[in-house]
Amino acid sequence: MSAQATRDVIYFASAPTDGSPALQGLATLGWHLRRADSMPAVLKILRGHAGMRFAAVIDLRGGFDARDLAAMAPMLSAGNAGWVACVQPDQLALEPIRQLIRDYCYDYVTLPCPEQVLSTVIGHAYGMASLSPRVQDEPAGDVNDGMIGECPPMRALYRALRKSALTQAPVFIAGETGTGKELAALAIHRHSSRHDQPFAAINCGAIAQNLVQSELFGYERGAFTGAQQRKIGRIEHAHHGTLFLDEIGDLPLDCQASLLRFLQEGCFERVGGHESIRVDVRIISATHQDLRALIAEGRFRADLYHRLCVLRLEQPPLRERGDDIVRLAENALRRYANEGRRVIRGFSPCAIHALHTYEWPGNVRELINRVRQAVVMADGRLITAEDLHLADEHTNMLPQTLEEARNNAECDAIQQALRRNRHRLIDAARDLGVSRVTLYRLIERHGLRRPDSDANAAGAA
Numbered sequence: 010m011s012a013q014a015t016r017d018v019i020y021f022a023s024a025p026t027d028g029s030p031a032l033q034g035l036a037t038l039g040w041h042l043r044r045a046d047s048m049p050a051v052l053k054i055l056r057g058h059a060g061m062r063f064a065a066v067i068d069l070r071g072g073f074d075a076r077d078l079a080a081m082a083p084m085l086s087a088g089n090a091g092w093v094a095c096v097q098p099d100q101l102a103l104e105p106i107r108q109l110i111r112d113y114c115y116d117y118v119t120l121p122c123p124e125q126v127l128s129t130v131i132g133h134a135y136g137m138a139s140l141s142p143r144v145q146d147e148p149a150g151d152v153n154d155g156m157i158g159e160c161p162p163m164r165a166l167y168r169a170l171r172k173s174a175l176t177q178a179p180v181f182i183a184g185e186t187g188t189g190k191e192l193a194a195l196a197i198h199r200h201s202s203r204h205d206q207p208f209a210a211i212n213c214g215a216i217a218q219n220l221v222q223s224e225l226f227g228y229e230r231g232a233f234t235g236a237q238q239r240k241i242g243r244i245e246h247a248h249h250g251t252l253f254l255d256e257i258g259d260l261p262l263d264c265q266a267s268l269l270r271f272l273q274e275g276c277f278e279r280v281g282g283h284e285s286i287r288v289d290v291r292i293i294s295a296t297h298q299d300l301r302a303l304i305a306e307g308r309f310r311a312d313l314y315h316r317l318c319v320l321r322l323e324q325p326p327l328r329e330r331g332d333d334i335v336r337l338a339e340n341a342l343r344r345y346a347n348e349g350r351r352v353i354r355g356f357s358p359c360a361i362h363a364l365h366t367y368e369w370p371g372n373v374r375e376l377i378n379r380v381r382q383a384v385v386m387a388d389g390r391l392i393t394a395e396d397l398h399l400a401d402e403h404t405n406m407l408p409q410t411l412e413e414a415r416n417n418a419e420c421d422a423i424q425q426a427l428r429r430n431r432h433r434l435i436d437a438a439r440d441l442g443v444s445r446v447t448l449y450r451l452i453e454r455h456g457l458r459r460p461d462s463d464a465n466a467a468g469a470a
């Protein structure tokens with residue numbers, strides 16, 4: 010629980026209500042009541058105290074316009090509040106009310122109800138808000154030019170990037186696909202003396218082979234059919250700046266020869282031209298392929314390799330980055346949180362386990378894509394291994410503590426029971442031999458709640 014001395018509860022009514030708000034007595038039960046008369050007022054409290062955790066009550070007895078649901082989302086999605094809805098019993102039949110409760114609230118009460126009951130329910134919401142991962146707070150000090158990572162291999166990379174930025178020597182960045190080679194190239198450029206000059210990136214693998222030469226070096230008017238006027242190439246565009254040659258392993262052999270000449274002499278000719286053009290660029294290259302293997306196969310020139318690879322950096326694969334995997338996942342969740350329909354508060358234990366167990370062949374790019382998709386598709390408040398399409402991964406037998414093993418087994422058993430019973434809590438609870446209330450609590454803990462789950466299980470009073 011939070012270290013706050015008093016527990017703060019915000020009260021907001023969606024519309025004027027005749028009934029008593031029933032919150033007056035909360036002060037005597039240890040609550041500090043803050044009334045807010047508008048959504049901006051609620052947001053002001055929540056954003057103004059981003060480090061605090063709140064319980065928040067939304068009184069829906071005066072009703073609300075379903076069209077306002079989207080407008081309410083930022084308020085109800087703020088990561089530092091746990092919401093409880095107050096309703097009249099007959100309102101539970103109304104779909105907008107049901108949806109608001111399902112998507113945004115920890116629980117609801119039907120008023121009037123004894124203050125002690127209300128205080129207990131609000132206490133649960135406050136407790137859950139206190140436990141939630143702080144996905145709204147930007148973690149300090151772990152971003153290096155947009156790169157997230159604190160593990161030893163990433164720290165070593167940052168050191169190498171800084172040193173590389175101080176020189177003009179060509180840099181070659183090796184690493185599997187999606188590990189952040191382009192980000193690293195940009196970081197070198199931004200920290201170098203050329204930072205206020207152009208950074209030109211060219212993906213040698215994405216350009217048709219017959220066009221690479223003219224794309225890189227430009228061409229003169231009439232150089233070939235269709236060349237109606239002179240075109241400046243990427244190398245010339247990058248004059249005084251940095252040229253990033255991505256997927257250099259895909260560079261055609263004839264182009265490799267021209268590039269080698271440029272690297273040796275500092276000048277080149279446009280396609281179809283005779284003028285020797287001197288350009289000052291710093292070269293950074295990268296590929297996910299094994300260049301030494303390409304050399305052995307005769308597909309890449311060894312002399313060009315040695316010219317490009319004066320400084321060699323290695324991007325570590327994601328699976329070797331330990332807790333950075335979760336840091337990156339949380340960052341992606343923060344970035345895409347508003348694309349989902351509901352508030353997502355973090356990752357369930359089985360999702361965290363899967364993040365660590367999966368091999369990540371597509372590395373950071375794949376991680377970001379999986380989280381982004383999960384944000385949109387998730388039905389619960391926590392992203393599960395299933396949402397990430399990694400449900401099989403968390404059962405892999407990597408070293409885990411007994412507590413983790415129990416947690417994962419519990420999460421599995423609940424997921425299976427829910428699937429078997431089409432998410433009917435009563436039947437799933439009976440299968441599992443626990444009460445419906447216990448099952449509901451476990452579902453919340455593992456972040457497995459489904460929109461079609463038995464809403465009544467959440468009710469109090």
Ligand SMILES: Nc1ncnc2c1ncn2[C@@H]1O[C@H](COP(=O)(O)OP(=O)(O)OP(=O)(O)O)[C@@H](O)[C@H]1O
Pocket residue numbers: 155156157158184185186187188189190191192193255296297337373374377
């Ligand atoms: N350390 C990191 N922190 C945050 N985002 C990252 C990190 N590394 C990579 N990314 C993100 O992952 C995605 C892939 O990165 P990038 O394009 O730099 O990889 P790459 O190694 O060049 O991939 P490819 O080999 O497929 O070209 C980008 O969206 C990038 O912003």
Ligand SMILES: [Mg+2]
Pocket residue numbers: 190191255
């Ligand atoms: Mg790339």
